[in-house]
Amino acid sequence: MTKFVLDGKEFEVAPGTTILTAARAVEIEIPTFCYQDRLTTLASCRMCLIEIEGRRKLEPACATVVSDDMVVHTRSEKVVGAREDMLEILLANHPLDCPICDKGGECELQDSVFEYGKGDSRFYDDKRVFRTRDINLNDVIVFNANRCIQCQRCVRVCEEVVGDVALGTAEKGLDSEITGVGNSLKDCSHCGNCIEVCPVGALMSIPYRYKARPWDMVQTETTCAMCGTGCSLTAETRDGKLMRIKSNYETGLNGELLCAKGRFGFDFIDGGQRITEPLIRKNGVLTAVSWDESIEFIGTAVKNIRDTNGQIYGQISPRQTNETAYMFQKLMRDVFKTHAIYSSNRFEGFAFGGPDTLQALHNVIAHHSRKPLKEVLNADCVFVLGSNITDENPVSGYLTRTTLRDRKNALLIASSRPSGLDNIASATLRLLPGLEGSLMEALTKVEPATSDKTVEFVTHAQPLIASANTVALLIGTEFLRTKNAQNCLEWIDNYTRQLEADGKTVAVQFLFDRPNQLGLWDMGCLPEFPPDWRKSEDHTPLNTNPDMLYVLGADPIGGAASGSCYDAAMNTECLVVQDAYFSQTTERATVILPAPSYGEAIGSYTNNEGRVQKIRNVRPAAPNARPILDVINAIALVMGDRFGPHSPEDVITEITQSVQGYQKLDLKAENDMGFTFGRPNKSEHLVRETHQFNAPEAPKGSYFLITGDDKFSAGTISTHSKILPSLGGGPYAEMNFEVQNGREIDDYKVTVSRNGVSLTVPLKLNKSFAKDVVFIPESVLQLQASKLLSGPQYPGVVDVTVSPELSD
Amino acid sequence: MTTDQSIASITADLTDEIQQVAKQYPIRRSAIMPALYLAQDKYGTVDGIVYQAISEILDVPEIWVFEVASFYSMYNRTKLGNYHIQFCTNVACMLLGADNVLANIQKRLDINAGETTDDGLFTLSCVECIGACDVAPVMIVNEKYYNYLTGERVIEILDQLEKDIKEAAK
Amino acid sequence: MNEQALLKNIRNPDASDITVYEKSGGYTGLRKALGTCSPDEVIEKVKSSGLRGRGGAGFPTGMKWSFVPKDSGKPHYLCCNADEGEPGTFKDRLLMERDPHQLVEGMIIAAYAINSNIAYVYIRGEYFLSISRVEEAIAAAYAAGYLGKNILGSDFSLDMYIHKGAGAYICGEETALLESIEGKRGQPKLKPPFPAVAGLYQCPTVVNNVETFACLPHIFRRGVDWFTSIGPADAPGPKLFCLSGHLNKPGVYELPMDISLGDLLENYGRGARTGKFKAAIPGGVSAPMIPSSGFDVQMDFSSLAAVDSMLGSAGVIALDETASIPSVARRTTEFFSHESCGKCAPCREGLTWAAKILRRIEAGDGLPDDPAQLEVLCGGIFGLTFCALGDGAAWALRATLKHFPHEYEALIKNRSIPA
Ligand SMILES: Cc1cc2nc3c(=O)[nH]c(=O)nc-3n(C[C@H](O)[C@H](O)[C@H](O)COP(=O)(O)O)c2cc1C
Ligand code: SF4
Numbered sequence A: 001m002t003k004f005v006l007d008g009k010e011f012e013v014a015p016g017t018t019i020l021t022a023a024r025a026v027e028i029e030i031p032t033f034c035y036q037d038r039l040t041t042l043a044s045c046r047m048c049l050i051e052i053e054g055r056r057k058l059e060p061a062c063a064t065v066v067s068d069d070m071v072v073h074t075r076s077e078k079v080v081g082a083r084e085d086m087l088e089i090l091l092a093n094h095p096l097d098c099p100i101c102d103k104g105g106e107c108e109l110q111d112s113v114f115e116y117g118k119g120d121s122r123f124y125d126d127k128r129v130f131r132t133r134d135i136n137l138n139d140v141i142v143f144n145a146n147r148c149i150q151c152q153r154c155v156r157v158c159e160e161v162v163g164d165v166a167l168g169t170a171e172k173g174l175d176s177e178i179t180g181v182g183n184s185l186k187d188c189s190h191c192g193n194c195i196e197v198c199p200v201g202a203l204m205s206i207p208y209r210y211k212a213r214p215w216d217m218v219q220t221e222t223t224c225a226m227c228g229t230g231c232s233l234t235a236e237t238r239d240g241k242l243m244r245i246k247s248n249y250e251t252g253l254n255g256e257l258l259c260a261k262g263r264f265g266f267d268f269i270d271g272g273q274r275i276t277e278p279l280i281r282k283n284g285v286l287t288a289v290s291w292d293e294s295i296e297f298i299g300t301a302v303k304n305i306r307d308t309n310g311q312i313y314g315q316i317s318p319r320q321t322n323e324t325a326y327m328f329q330k331l332m333r334d335v336f337k338t339h340a341i342y343s344s345n346r347f348e349g350f351a352f353g354g355p356d357t358l359q360a361l362h363n364v365i366a367h368h369s370r371k372p373l374k375e376v377l378n379a380d381c382v383f384v385l386g387s388n389i390t391d392e393n394p395v396s397g398y399l400t401r402t403t404l405r406d407r408k409n410a411l412l413i414a415s416s417r418p419s420g421l422d423n424i425a426s427a428t429l430r431l432l433p434g435l436e437g438s439l440m441e442a443l444t445k446v447e448p449a450t451s452d453k454t455v456e457f458v459t460h461a462q463p464l465i466a467s468a469n470t471v472a473l474l475i476g477t478e479f480l481r482t483k484n485a486q487n488c489l490e491w492i493d494n495y496t497r498q499l500e501a502d503g504k505t506v507a508v509q510f511l512f513d514r515p516n517q518l519g520l521w522d523m524g525c526l527p528e529f530p531p532d533w534r535k536s537e538d539h540t541p542l543n544t545n546p547d548m549l550y551v552l553g554a555d556p557i558g559g560a561a562s563g564s565c566y567d568a569a570m571n572t573e574c575l576v577v578q579d580a581y582f583s584q585t586t587e588r589a590t591v592i593l594p595a596p597s598y599g600e601a602i603g604s605y606t607n608n609e610g611r612v613q614k615i616r617n618v619r620p621a622a623p624n625a626r627p628i629l630d631v632i633n634a635i636a637l638v639m640g641d642r643f644g645p646h647s648p649e650d651v652i653t654e655i656t657q658s659v660q661g662y663q664k665l666d667l668k669a670e671n672d673m674g675f676t677f678g679r680p681n682k683s684e685h686l687v688r689e690t691h692q693f694n695a696p697e698a699p700k701g702s703y704f705l706i707t708g709d710d711k712f713s714a715g716t717i718s719t720h721s722k723i724l725p726s727l728g729g730g731p732y733a734e735m736n737f738e739v740q741n742g743r744e745i746d747d748y749k750v751t752v753s754r755n756g757v758s759l760t761v762p763l764k765l766n767k768s769f770a771k772d773v774v775f776i777p778e779s780v781l782q783l784q785a786s787k788l789l790s791g792p793q794y795p796g797v798v799d800v801t802v803s804p805e806l807s808d
Numbered sequence B: 001m002t003t004d005q006s007i008a009s010i011t012a013d014l015t016d017e018i019q020q021v022a023k024q025y026p027i028r029r030s031a032i033m034p035a036l037y038l039a040q041d042k043y044g045t046v047d048g049i050v051y052q053a054i055s056e057i058l059d060v061p062e063i064w065v066f067e068v069a070s071f072y073s074m075y076n077r078t079k080l081g082n083y084h085i086q087f088c089t090n091v092a093c094m095l096l097g098a099d100n101v102l103a104n105i106q107k108r109l110d111i112n113a114g115e116t117t118d119d120g121l122f123t124l125s126c127v128e129c130i131g132a133c134d135v136a137p138v139m140i141v142n143e144k145y146y147n148y149l150t151g152e153r154v155i156e157i158l159d160q161l162e163k164d165i166k167e168a169a170k
Numbered sequence C: 001m002n003e004q005a006l007l008k009n010i011r012n013p014d015a016s017d018i019t020v021y022e023k024s025g026g027y028t029g030l031r032k033a034l035g036t037c038s039p040d041e042v043i044e045k046v047k048s049s050g051l052r053g054r055g056g057a058g059f060p061t062g063m064k065w066s067f068v069p070k071d072s073g074k075p076h077y078l079c080c081n082a083d084e085g086e087p088g089t090f091k092d093r094l095l096m097e098r099d100p101h102q103l104v105e106g107m108i109i110a111a112y113a114i115n116s117n118i119a120y121v122y123i124r125g126e127y128f129l130s131i132s133r134v135e136e137a138i139a140a141a142y143a144a145g146y147l148g149k150n151i152l153g154s155d156f157s158l159d160m161y162i163h164k165g166a167g168a169y170i171c172g173e174e175t176a177l178l179e180s181i182e183g184k185r186g187q188p189k190l191k192p193p194f195p196a197v198a199g200l201y202q203c204p205t206v207v208n209n210v211e212t213f214a215c216l217p218h219i220f221r222r223g224v225d226w227f228t229s230i231g232p233a234d235a236p237g238p239k240l241f242c243l244s245g246h247l248n249k250p251g252v253y254e255l256p257m258d259i260s261l262g263d264l265l266e267n268y269g270r271g272a273r274t275g276k277f278k279a280a281i282p283g284g285v286s287a288p289m290i291p292s293s294g295f296d297v298q299m300d301f302s303s304l305a306a307v308d309s310m311l312g313s314a315g316v317i318a319l320d321e322t323a324s325i326p327s328v329a330r331r332t333t334e335f336f337s338h339e340s341c342g343k344c345a346p347c348r349e350g351l352t353w354a355a356k357i358l359r360r361i362e363a364g365d366g367l368p369d370d371p372a373q374l375e376v377l378c379g380g381i382f383g384l385t386f387c388a389l390g391d392g393a394a395w396a397l398r399a400t401l402k403h404f405p406h407e408y409e410a411l412i413k414n415r416s417i418p419a
């Protein structure tokens, strides 16, 4: 420990601590502009200058490491004077247009001047004006150069954290100006983190422009609904209308970071077509009915099915809360007498192996390291498997880049899609989904018997992993779509155990593309596993042709166009849908029940880290959107079952009693309700020495179609946003393709076809893709050609023609 | 310049030379400055399409190329005249009458600093010290230094330069 | 005339030819260093020679080299700072244009000492002739076996490349120079870590000035004792002084550093053109000016520091009585504000502000409290900037306010300079 004196008091800090960090830890405020945790230290704004006894010059607190017996003054006359000087100098050219500036009221410069400034300025001369009109750098970011104080936080966050390198600085000296290529932002993820980190009103959000003032808005802390990363965010509303999403340095695993989906996609709550009243299909026509009638109808239907030993399926969306999920499975198991409970019909891999696959899932989930991603990323070797992490879980990707960007040989990536982290990876491999297990297997072999590229990757990776004491596996869920799901799960389990047997500490975390997949599973929304992964007693074989499908918040028909819930939805006599929005599934529904949307109810999500976090309502529920718990209770009641709990408090109490690790769940809790822990897995894992993987083969000339979320989509809800779909520039197919000399990429169109269905979209060239793979975002397929995905095999084999259509 | 230039043609022109110079450095980014010089030697100026081509050849973000091109004053982002006059106005030259010489150049060419004559013959730039203070006032025209300038001498030089180029054109 | 070492061959038009250079003893210093010394012994010799950097700060060269870690496991880099941009300075240009092999030989010795196999010569882009002369010299050195693999049969190898600057004074600051070689905007890097530990590409790096390197062949050829016999004890060896401004005989002079400023101006610069000096800037425009009453100061690092100025680049600009101090201050401040890299607020914003005030004063629109305001502004810049550019600018401006307040007052009051 290092001892030093700060403003007259002695402190001890860890060696290497900067004066700024040490001071902030004891709540001595030192003003800063350019400093920001997570970013490289610049020490250029000179606001944080402090006095160290024995040194001639003032030193920047942000960049000066405490040393033994250092005597530091943060409030000496010299320091105070320097701060006044810095602020006066910064204001010399800063326009005093606070009344019309979007940042007014939350501007760091304004606050600092108030706190540390001298009060008057002696600057009589004209201020520098870059231009009188602001520039729209793209559809969400607008720039006012006159206000910029050159702290370079935006440029650094863009390069060091997001990895885009879209922003840079033009010219030098007083002419220095933040910009993108040709005053627009090429290769921009539209994450808006540059806006968030801007201390002044230089970079601003276009959707929020001139809409409101910080003090006019109501702030609600909640958790993002887009993906499993589970970022904390603040929704700001005025009169119940969403104005803006902000992130906050102090909260969540994300701190100040969000991605485009989180920051700009929240407006989805105002999109889509809301269901406003209960509906029952009468003579083929959906007819408005009372709540009582609809519940009576469902009750009778369920009773009939139960009496005739019929089969009911339930499907719940992984965007539903833990509380809802718990009650849903309870309704299914206890009242509907079924254990056919599904959550994501994209994970069709579960269907192939049945109970064995789910057992394999449990083996991996039991291993799921439920601790902060930040901690997990500190491993000597981080292995991202089967995920385009920067598109599907962008903020997880940002955090990974932040932690690993300066560490050589710490990151390995094997995935079907290239990701934004490839450029800092020690090795990357393009791997078809479903082959993750075979890669794990190859890694255990002295001489792996696989393709050349895999061998190359494995030979590079083996020594890295061998020399690592701690290994982290971040696993995407794409392989759960494939027939090889079980094999992959077994090999992931097997490989992790082998690493542990070698004395390594291993952390495994899933990278879920939905916000509450882990929570749903913990709550028992799985056929084989009731809450808390207790093995089910109920092994009744499932009838593949159910008499009823009860869908809560999901859209099986608009989804993958295949799989058990899709088949059920297409064929069942009784399709019940409880949802906030109309969907492709409601078009076939027998009964439709309106539900509150995300943002209209409270509850909790369990993120990829296994951390339970609060979601809160930012506005009251729509008039007829009856709380889901109410409806579940009402259905149980008409069936005469003794059922409960009835109140949200009691639901939470029951969960805390029956699911391990959820003890901190509390209706009144703050955002973070701690880490859950998985039920230790006593069952034997399956070690198979060799295994035959069904490596899919595409006939010559055809391609594998893969799908998933991109930077601007997260399943159906993201299509309800007004902003998000426009940011990606519309539908596209991404692939690696030799563009003819002299042709521009914009000329190319791709037609993907299969079984008589085809889709033609613009080409997005990506040289990092394998040559026989084409990617189309799931949100595009769902809206336009979900049938391209149908069939038992994922990735499906499709025909692709690329046509150079000259757009002249 | 590059109106009739495409990324493909610039890439064809410059890839070999740029790759060659890139070998002098352990990282590709270092080759941005020499690459911009190579482009400028070839086309006279550098602009958006050149940045894009260099970014592709070196596989670096385009904004990095633009940042460099705009930070350093010797990358010409606008078209220059046949003669580029870099006139030193720094202290040593100033003390020996540079202001007066400059005024004469401006009058003779009828342009201000930073401008190019209508006939495209001369571009006038005022520059900082060019390391020839002992023979001040000085200017560089293209790559040649002119020393001990006076109001009269500079007119003679300009006249001569104009004559030279008109003769060469014949 | 003192003995000339660095400038000995400067008037020989063929001095840049390697055979001419070799005939006058060139590359024997390298042979001695490589043949008789280990790298550590080379560093020791340079330390005992007392050689101090000629680029501006006067840092002891041998000591700088000794900071390079011995076992970093990373490549080491050597860079020559040939970005000479300090107004009033033109000695490096002379060395490179006329006798470039001194530089090349010195760099090879330095690279050997710090165990570097790659060296970059960062030459400012405007020095067209220097660039081609050094280019030719490097090529000739390769051909003669002084560069490349296994130099002179040793197991020491070195590649040397030129990196052309492109017009940015700040790239003379050593860390900005490194950023520039890395292909970035030339903005200074945070110190510590110092370049010797984490410089170019985060690897141990030494940066020295052209003239510093040029001294090395002589030290090894003629011995440490010869070097220390020249000039004052804490500033030994020959030094190049660049004389410009209102002088009868401006130029580059090689002299020991125990010469006084007055001596230099009167006996070498042959006095003021009008016969009477007002002041002189002793070390490039970053160095605060010294009024003629202080001309007896000795031109070495510590003596100049003692009078609140510096030797800097030894670019001496003489101002005779016709010079307007506020105009000189305005022009230098404009220079610094124009060349500010823009990284830190006090330099970027403060200097432009100061330049605005100075322009106003010069134009006759000055306000009575403008000099006071300039003083306050200098206080907000000096000592608070990220690198020495802003510091130097404020320091130099302050000196004009301190020594010639009446000129400012007169301009503001009477709108004219007192005679
Ligand atoms: C703004 C600024 C400009 C500088 N310009 C030069 C220069 O043109 N040439 C030079 O050799 N040193 C220059 N220096 C000094 C260098 O930073 C560095 O101290 C020097 O190159 C080290 O070499 P030396 O030890 O041989 O003197 C400059 C420093 C500053 C702060
Ligand atoms: S003092 Fe000036 S030149 Fe130095 S870092 Fe600051 S802005 Fe750049």
Ligand code: FES
Pocket (backbone or CB within 6 Å): A031, A032, A033, A034, A035, A042, A043, A044, A045, A046, A047, A048, A049, A060, A061, A062, A063
């Ligand atoms: S916060 Fe330390 S210099 Fe900006």
